[in-house]
Structure formats: structure tokens, C-alpha cells
Amino acid sequence: MIEQLKVWREDRTLAHVVPFAAFMIFNLIYQFAGEAILWEHDNAPWYRHWPEQLFYPIQTVVCAGILVFFWKHYELKWSNKVWIGVIAGFVGIGFWLLPTVLYDHLGMIGKPDGFFEKLTGLAPRREGFDPGVFENPAAYWASLMFRLTRAIIIVSLIEEIFWRGFLMRFLLDMDGDYWKVPFGKPAWISFIVVTLAFMLAHAPLDWAGALVYGAITFGVAHWTRSLLACVVMHAVANASMAAFAIHYGKFGLW
Numbered sequence: 001m002i003e004q005l006k007v008w009r010e011d012r013t014l015a016h017v018v019p020f021a022a023f024m025i026f027n028l029i030y031q032f033a034g035e036a037i038l039w040e041h042d043n044a045p046w047y048r049h050w051p052e053q054l055f056y057p058i059q060t061v062v063c064a065g066i067l068v069f070f071w072k073h074y075e076l077k078w079s080n081k082v083w084i085g086v087i088a089g090f091v092g093i094g095f096w097l098l099p100t101v102l103y104d105h106l107g108m109i110g111k112p113d114g115f116f117e118k119l120t121g122l123a124p125r126r127e128g129f130d131p132g133v134f135e136n137p138a139a140y141w142a143s144l145m146f147r148l149t150r151a152i153i154i155v156s157l158i159e160e161i162f163w164r165g166f167l168m169r170f171l172l173d174m175d176g177d178y179w180k181v182p183f184g185k186p187a188w189i190s191f192i193v194v195t196l197a198f199m200l201a202h203a204p205l206d207w208a209g210a211l212v213y214g215a216i217t218f219g220v221a222h223w224t225r226s227l228l229a230c231v232v233m234h235a236v237a238n239a240s241m242a243a244f245a246i247h248y249g250k251f252g253l254w
Contacts, residue, residue, distance in 0.1 A: 009069060009070065012073050012179060013166070013179075014070070015070035015074070015161075016070075016073070016161050016162055016165050016166035017162060017166060018066060018070070019063055019067050019157070019161060019162070020158050020159065020161070020162035022062065022063055022066055023059065023063050023154075023155075023158050024201075026055070026058075026059040026062070026063070027059075030051070030052070030055050030059075033055075034051040034052065034055060037051040038051055046134070046139075049133075050133055052129055053133070053134075053143055056146060056147060056150055057146040059150065060146055060149055060150040060154055063154050063158060064149075064153075064154055067154070067157055067158070074157075074161060074165070074227070075165070075227050075228075076227060076228045076231065077226070077228060078228060079224070079226050079228070079229070081223070081224035081225075081226055081229055082224070082226060082228055082229045082232050084220060084223060084224050084229055084233075085220055085224065085226075085228070085229035085230060085231070085232035085233035085236070086232060086233070086236050088216055088217070088219075088220045088233045089232065089233040089235070089236025089237040090236060090237075090240060091216065092212070092213040092216045092217065092233065092237050093213070093236075093237035093238075093240045093241055095209055095212040095213060095216075096206070096209030096210070096212070096213055096237070096241065097209070097241065097244055097253070098121075098209070099120060099121030099122050099123070099205075099208060099209065100121065100122070100123060100124070100125045100250060100253065102122060103122045103123060103124060103125075106122075108122060111123055111124065112205075115204065118204045118205050119204055119207055119208060120208060121205050121206065121208045121209060123205055123252070124252075125205070125245075125250040125251075125253050126249060126250060126251065126252060127251065127252050128245070128250075128252035128254065129147060129251055129254060130251045131143035131144040131147060144246075147242070147254070148239075148242055151238040151239075151241070151242055151254055152235050152239045152242070153235065155234070155238060156231050156232075156234035156235040156238060157231055159198075159234060160217075160227060160230040160231045160234055161227070161231075163194055163197070163198055163214075163217075164183075164184075164194070164217065164218075164221045164227060164230045165183065165227050167190070167193070167194050167197070168181075168183075168184070168190045168194055168221065169181040169183070169185075171187070171189050171190045171193055171194070172185060172189070182225065183221065183225055183226070183227055184221040184222045184223075184226070185222075186218075190218075191215075191218050194214065194218065195211065195214040195218060196211075196214075198210060198213075198214040198217075199211045199214055205252075213237070216233075217230055217233060217234070220233055241253055241254055242254055
């Protein structure tokens with residue numbers, strides 16, 4: 001088994017795909033297990049009353065371990081263009097948050113009912129992960145720190161390593177050595193497939209924002225030719241979204 005792990009660790013493709021696959025499998029399991037564990041009763045233990053408070057920390061730790069296991073394969077080199085990712089992160093998340101900001105600004109009430117109404121993203125976004133369910137300060141801060149670590153570090157690394165680090169290349173040379181394709185090389189097929197796939201990986205309420213954000217990230221990958229710039233962009237965007245969600249109580253955003 002140890003020898004097999006050594007073989008897997010040397011596989012560059014596994015290094016870029018497995019973390020994302022593990023993250024998505026966790027999300028899929030939670031959709032079913034979370035519902036089964038949930039027990040909204042005064043006597044319910046915290047992990048049954050709020051299953052996400054148990055699930056997200058476990059997911060964070062496991063995915064962090066997988067990233068560390070494959071770490072040597074990731075091209076996270078510093079360059080002056082990384083700052084483009086910072087600016088793009090603020091711009092991209094601005095588009096993502098715009099629908100719910102407009103919802104409040106227009107004085108709208110209720111939730112979108114139909115599928116096409118949800119595509120606009122015009123919704124209150126109040127229901128979601130809330131560390132404030134814990135009255136104990138230590139529990140609150142532990143919940144918040146795990147959630148921030150997941151959103152800002154784990155998600156940013158896993159998604160950019162997969163979407164931009166692997167899939168953009170794979171689509172340009174699926175039958176050959178796609179690792180010879182330079183990072184950020186532009187092509188319509190990679191732009192369309194990666195952007196749409198990134199969008200569809202999110203909930204319909206986020207599709208409008210994810211579509212614009214994904215398109216901007218493709219531009220950052222092409223302009224900077226830096227995976228780190230894309231990761232930084234994602235980290236800045238998720239940190240900004242977290243701050244917005246906590247400040248305005250829009251926990252459905254994250």
C-alpha cells in the first residue's frame with residue numbers, strides 16, 4: 001500500500017484532479033447524509049442540529065491533507081502579475097454579489113420560485129452556514145475559522161488547480177501530453193467549457209455571478225500565465241464574500 005501511495009504521489013494528473021474530486025464527493029455525501037443526520041429538536045446534539053458544523057471541518061481537514069500529499073506538483077510561483085489577481089478578485093466578487101445587493105436595493109421580498117427566476121440570483125440569501133448558532137465563544141470562533149479556512153484557502157487552491165491548472169490544458173491536447181501546454185494558453189474551447197463547467201458546479205442562484213467570475217478568471221490565467229494569480233484572485237473573492245455574508249447576515253452566499 002505504501003508503494004502504491006508513492007506511485008500515486010508522482011502522478012501529476014492525479015495531483016490536480018483528486019483534491020477537486022474528493023471535495024465534490026464530500027459535497028455529494030452531505031446532500032444525503034446531512035438530511036439523514038439532521039434532527040431539529042431541543043435535545044439534539046449540536047452535530048445533529050447543525051450537521052454542516054461537523055461536515056465542513058472534516059471536509060477541510062481531509063482536503064488539506066490531500067493537497068499537502070500532492071503539493072510538489074503545484075506551480076505556485078510568485079510574479080509581479082499576482083497583484084492582477086487581487087484586483088480581479090474584488091471585481092469578480094462584485095458581480096457575484098450584485099444580484100443580492102439589487103434585491104435589497106429594489107425592496108424585493110420573498111424567494112424566487114421558478115427555475116428561471118433563480119437564474120437571476122435576485123434573492124435574500126439569508127439561510128446558510130451561520131457560526132452564530134453557537135453561544136459559546138470558543139465554539140463560535142472554531143466554527144468561523146474552519147469555515148474561513150475552507151472558503152479562502154482550500155476552495156481557492158482546489159478549484160484553481162483543477163479548473164485552470166488541469167482542465168484548461170487537458171482540453172487543448174486530450175490525446176497527447178497536455179502537460180506540455182503552457183498554463184493560461186487561450187482557446188475558445190477551453191474558455192467555453194471551463195467557464196460553463198465552473199458555473200454549473202455552483203447552485204443556480206450563483207450561476208449569473210459564476211459565469212462572469214469564471215470568464216474573468218480565464219482572462220487572468222491568460223494575462224498573467226500564473227496559477228498563483230488565479231488562486232489569489234479566488235482567495236480575495238471568497239474572503240470578500242465571507243466578510244459581506246457575515247456583516248449583512250447573508251449566510252446563503254457561502
